[in-house]
Amino acid sequence: xxxxxxxxxRNCWATKIRALLYKYGxxxxxxxxxxxxxxxxxxxxxxxxxxxxxxxWQAALDTSSRCDxxxxxxxxxxxxxxxxxxxxxxxxxxxxxxSPFESQAEY
Numbered sequence: 812x813x814x815x816x817x818x819x820x821r822n823c824w825a826t827k828i829r830a831l832l833y834k835y836g837x838x839x840x841x842x843x844x845x846x847x848x849x850x851x852x853x854x855x856x857x858x859x860x861x862x863x864x865x866x867x868w869q870a871a872l873d874t875s876s877r878c879d880x881x882x883x884x885x886x887x888x889x890x891x892x893x894x895x896x897x898x899x900x901x902x903x904x905x906x907x908x909x910s911p912f913e914s915q916a917e918y
Contacts, residue, residue: 814844835859864888 813825832841836859837852846852865888872878872885893906 835863 813823816823817825817829829841832838835856837856840846840852868888872882891907894903896903
C-alpha cells in the first residue's frame, strides 16, 4: 500500500526508503521489491552507508580551512581511546583540548 502511494507521487515513509536505496546504489532492490538474503543485504547496506559517510567526512575535512589543524592528527573516523578510558571527566576534557602542534592561545 505504501509503495502504491509512493508510485502515485504521495510522500510517505516508503518514499524515504526508496530515496535511501537509490542514494546508496540499491535501486534494484526497490524495483524488484526483494532483497534475497536479508542478512547479507543488511550487512552490505550498513557497509555502504559507513563507506559513504567516511568518504563525505574525509572530503569535508580536506576542503575545510577550519580543519587544517585537525587533519594533522586525525585520519580515521574512530573514537579516540582516551575518551573511553576509565578516568575522571575533567581529565578527559583536558586531554581532548591538548594540542601537540599549536598552543590553544592561537584559537
